[in-house]
Amino acid sequence: MTMGTETVSPLLQIAQVSHSFGGLHVLRGVDFGVPAGSLTGLIGPNGAGKSTLFNIISGFLAPQRGTVRFDGRDITRDTVQTRSRAGLVRTFQTPKVFGKLSVRENLMIGCYRHLASGVVGNMLRSSRSRGEMELMHARATEAGERFGLSEVMERPAGQVPAGMQRLVELARGYVTRPRLLMLDEPSSGLNTTEIGQLRELLQRLNREGITILLVSHDMQLVDVASRVHVLCFGSIIASGAMVQIKQDERVRQAYLGV
Amino acid sequence: MPPLRRALVWGIPLLVWAALPFVATRHIVDLLVFAGLYTIAGLGVAFLLGQCGIVSLAQSVFYGIGAYCTAWFCAHKGLPSPVGAAAGIALSTAIAALVGWPILRLSGHFLALATLALGIIGQVLFLEWDWLTGGTLGIGGIPRIAPFGFAFDTPLRFYFLVWPIALLLLVLHHNLLHSRNGLALRAMRDSPEAAAVLGLDIHRLKVQMFVLSAALGSAAGSLFAHYVTFVSVDSFAVDRAISFLLLAVLGGVYTVWGPVLGALFITVLPQWLSRLGDIHAFVFAAALIAAVILLPEGFGGAIRNWWRARAPK
Numbered sequence: 001m002t003m004g005t006e007t008v009s010p011l012l013q014i015a016q017v018s019h020s021f022g023g024l025h026v027l028r029g030v031d032f033g034v035p036a037g038s039l040t041g042l043i044g045p046n047g048a049g050k051s052t053l054f055n056i057i058s059g060f061l062a063p064q065r066g067t068v069r070f071d072g073r074d075i076t077r078d079t080v081q082t083r084s085r086a087g088l089v090r091t092f093q094t095p096k097v098f099g100k101l102s103v104r105e106n107l108m109i110g111c112y113r114h115l116a117s118g119v120v121g122n123m124l125r126s127s128r129s130r131g132e133m134e135l136m137h138a139r140a141t142e143a144g145e146r147f148g149l150s151e152v153m154e155r156p157a158g159q160v161p162a163g164m165q166r167l168v169e170l171a172r173g174y175v176t177r178p179r180l181l182m183l184d185e186p187s188s189g190l191n192t193t194e195i196g197q198l199r200e201l202l203q204r205l206n207r208e209g210i211t212i213l214l215v216s217h218d219m220q221l222v223d224v225a226s227r228v229h230v231l232c233f234g235s236i237i238a239s240g241a242m243v244q245i246k247q248d249e250r251v252r253q254a255y256l257g258v
Numbered sequence: 259m260p261p262l263r264r265a266l267v268w269g270i271p272l273l274v275w276a277a278l279p280f281v282a283t284r285h286i287v288d289l290l291v292f293a294g295l296y297t298i299a300g301l302g303v304a305f306l307l308g309q310c311g312i313v314s315l316a317q318s319v320f321y322g323i324g325a326y327c328t329a330w331f332c333a334h335k336g337l338p339s340p341v342g343a344a345a346g347i348a349l350s351t352a353i354a355a356l357v358g359w360p361i362l363r364l365s366g367h368f369l370a371l372a373t374l375a376l377g378i379i380g381q382v383l384f385l386e387w388d389w390l391t392g393g394t395l396g397i398g399g400i401p402r403i404a405p406f407g408f409a410f411d412t413p414l415r416f417y418f419l420v421w422p423i424a425l426l427l428l429v430l431h432h433n434l435l436h437s438r439n440g441l442a443l444r445a446m447r448d449s450p451e452a453a454a455v456l457g458l459d460i461h462r463l464k465v466q467m468f469v470l471s472a473a474l475g476s477a478a479g480s481l482f483a484h485y486v487t488f489v490s491v492d493s494f495a496v497d498r499a500i501s502f503l504l505l506a507v508l509g510g511v512y513t514v515w516g517p518v519l520g521a522l523f524i525t526v527l528p529q530w531l532s533r534l535g536d537i538h539a540f541v542f543a544a545a546l547i548a549a550v551i552l553l554p555e556g557f558g559g560a561i562r563n564w565w566r567a568r569a570p571k
Contacts, residue, residue, distance in 0.1 A: 058455065084457035096452035098445045109445045113457030115438055119466050122437030123430040132438050158448075169452075176456060 010069075011036040011180055011211050012057065012088075017066030018234075019052055026052045028234040029066070034180065034213050039206040041225030041242070042215045045254065048231040050215050051093070054184055057213075058090040059083045070180070085113050087179030091186060095165040097172075099158025103149055106157045106168050107140035108133075110175030139175055147171040147201070162189050170201075180211045187218040199224045230254075279417045287413040289525045291485060294420035296521040298427055299478035300505040302471030304520070305431055307503070308511030309443040310467050312362070313370035317502045319380030320350040320472040322494030324479025329397040329489050330390070339403045343480040347473045354472035355465060362464045377496045384491045396490025403484045416485050423481070424518070427474065432514045439463065475502075508549055510556025519557040523549070 010033030019027045026049045034040045044050050055061040057068055059080040068076045075083055098106050115136070117129045144150045147167050152160050157168050166186060173181050183202075187195045195218065202224055206212050216222050228245050230238040232254045238245055245251055259267070279287045299321050306312040327346035331337045361372040384391050391397070402409045403419065410416045434440050446453035446460045453460055483489050501524060509520025527545065531538040553560045 060451070080451075080454040081457050081459055084455055090455055092452070096449045098448035098452065100448050101441070101444055105441055105444075109441050109453075109458075110456060112438060112442055117438050119434065119439050119470065122439050123434045125433045125437075129433075129437050133436075136438065136441075172456070 010034060011071055012213065013067075013069040014053070014057065015067045015069070017053070017056060017063045017068065019049075019056065019061070019063050019065075026234050027056075027063070030231070030234070030236055032229045032236055032239065034211060035227075036179075036211055037206075037209060038227060039202065039212045039214065039225050041222040041228035042213065042231060043217070043222055043228060043245075044231035047233075049234045050231055051184070053231065054090065054182065054215055058088065058182060084176070087177075088182070089173045089176050089178035089180070090182035091166075091169045091173055091184055093184045093188065095162070095169045097157040097165045097168050099156060101157055102154050103157050103160060103168050104137070104140045104144065104153040106172050107143045107149075107175050108136035110143070110172040111136045111139050113176060143171045143175045147174070148197075163191075163194055166190065174205065174210075178210060180213060181205070182213045182215075184215050185217065186214070187216055187221045192220070195220055275421065279414050284413055285529070286526070287417055289529055290522075291413050291416050291420055293518075293521040293525040294417070294424045295478050295482050295485070296502065296505055296525060297424045297517050298420075298481070299475045300502045300509070300517040300521055301424075301427060301431060301514075302474035303502045304506035304509060304511045304517045305514075306467055306471050307506055308513075308516075309435070309440070309447060310464050311365075311447050312373075312464065312468065313503065314373045314468070314471060315370060315496065315499045315503060316373040316376040316380070317471065317475045318377050318494050318496060318499035320354065320475030321479040321482070321498060321502075322380060322384050322491075323350045323353070324476030325483040325489045325494065326384070326391050326397070326479075327476075328480040328483040329392075329400050332484075333397055333400045339401075339480075339484060342483075343477060346476040346480050350472040350476035351469045354469045358465045358468035362461060362468060374496070374499075377499045381491070381495050384494050391491065392489075394491055396488055398488040400483050400487045400489065402487065403481075410484070420481055420485075423477075427477075428514055428518070435514060439466075443467065504546075508546070508556055510553075510558030510560070510562075512555055513558030513562050516556050516558025519561075523557070 012034040014030055014032050017027055017030045018025070030053060042050060042053070052061065056063045059075075059078060059082075063076065066076075067074055070083065070086055070088055075086065098109065101109070115132045117126065117132050121129045140153070144153050147170065149164070149167060149171060152164060157165060160168065166189065170183070170186065187198055190198060199221060202212060202214070214222065214225055222228060223242050225242065227240065228242050229236050230245060230248075230251050237254060238248045238251045279290065282290070299317055303314050303317050306314050324343065324346035327349060328339070328342035331342035331345055332339060357376060361369060364372055385393055388395070402411045404410070410419045442453065442458050442463060445456070446458055446463065450460055482493070505520030505524050506517055507520070508523050509518065510516030528538070528542050531541050534541055549557070555563065
């Protein structure tokens with residue numbers, strides 16, 4: 001079941017993270033780590049605080065207490081952009097594709113942070129600017145083939161089916177060459193066959209060295225994770241391999257319902 | 259596109275453009291010069307609105323700064339035209355960067371109101387600082403642009419100066435739109451959150467575009483000053499900023515060349531309709547409303563959509 005080359009050093013470390021909205025305590029001193037090279041799962045029932053935690057890790061929300069460390073560095077107060085440039089890239093529960101841009105352009109823009117041409121150079125079509133566009137084009141083509149998007153590359157991303165938009169978002173994240181790819185419910189809206197394909201895709205990406213943090217309700221998909229953390233009412237109630245998790249009494253009561 | 263067809267698509271408009279001032283009346287050529295000036299200033303506003311979602315009502319300020327710098331440096335100090343234009347662009351871009359950095363943290367109506375405030379402040383300062391701007395009396399005696407002794411001193415001559423400059427700027431913006439940063443602008447317009455996740459510095463890009471837009475406004479103002487040879491505060495009131503925004507919306511903010519059509523609409527059409535007598539203002543207003551309702555993406559967007567629809571799949 002274990003995929004990837006798991007090591008002991010945590011790429012992402014969440015320590016004592018707490019957050020509340022008004023009087024509602026959504027996260028209560030959450031601790032967990034994502035080892036470099038791992039495929040880690042985060043599961044929990046609705047309202048467990050998964051989305052809040054995801055937003056805190058990716059920088060869309062500042063925690064009221066606790067720290068987020070990425071590659072040993074405290075990034076708790078860093079902006080979303082700074083985290084992205086460090087290699088922490090996420091997807092959204094409802095896919096956020098650039099709807100008016102073609103699928104190809106969506107993938108091309110994934111290269112943005114690795115390139116450096118300026119506005120003036122772009123206006124004058126400097127050799128650097130042209131070279132970057134060729135590079136972005138080539139990387140988009142490669143990612144399109146890899147994620148099975150070749151047929152729809154020139155279509156506006158907002159007009160491709162919802163399941164495919166999810167793939168576009170995932171492929172765009174892949175093009176950024178992330179160190180940690182955080183996926184928020186990537187299987188929602190997919191059928192069983194598509195979920196199977198997504199599993200294989202995630203395993204392949206992980207084998208290539210991309211650390212993945214997966215938030216999902218979907219047991220069929222979360223099974224792919226080498227280690228799973230269970231979040232319930234704002235606290236981690238169990239951590240371990242999926243086989244162990246499934247047998248944990250608290251998890252069975254709180255989440256699996258068996 | 260086959261070469262012959264490509265030659266026709268580009269060649270026919272070029273021929274019409276080149277022949278037009280020789281067959282049109284001097285008055286119409288004068289209006290076409292203004293359409294060229296407004297295209298340059300309006301391009302900045304359209305690019306901001308279409309690519310960044312920023313409603314700018316401050317373009318009249320930068321237009322005014324360009325005009326007054328040209329008037330001051332060229333008429334008062336006797337310096338050559340490029341000095342006045344460069345000074346205007348330098349001052350405009352500096353102000354755009356200084357003011358844009360804080361206000362571009364705002365969005366939507368709040369940002370539009372902030373740019374309107376800038377427009378109003380500019381209008382008041384142009385009037386009050388009469389030691390610099392001449393106030394309502396303005397500054398006259400601005401020399402013509404005359405490189406190597408050839409003076410652009412008639413509408414016909416200026417037509418062949420302003421439109422190539424406008425075309426060059428349209429091409430530069432077209433290049434920008436189809437580059438790394440152009441893609442980034444379009445991406446952040448569609449989904450700011452997803453753009454942030456990809457590491458795009460949205461605020462910095464917006465400030466850069468605001469600065470670029472100010473440079474266009476200033477350049478148009480400098481050309482305007484050289485063309486009319488007299489500038490006064492009336493030309494740089496907020497209603498001018500509204501005209502620039504109007505031409506951007508009418509022309510279509512999602513196409514680079516939309517402002518050309520918008521500028522022609524707001525300069526040539528009212529004059530052409532004036533032959534209808536007193537009713538012409540109502541007819542123009544009706545045409546304006548009809549254009550906005552029927553063509554939500556402006557003339558440029560409508561033409562582009564028509565072109566795409568008829569192209570073979």
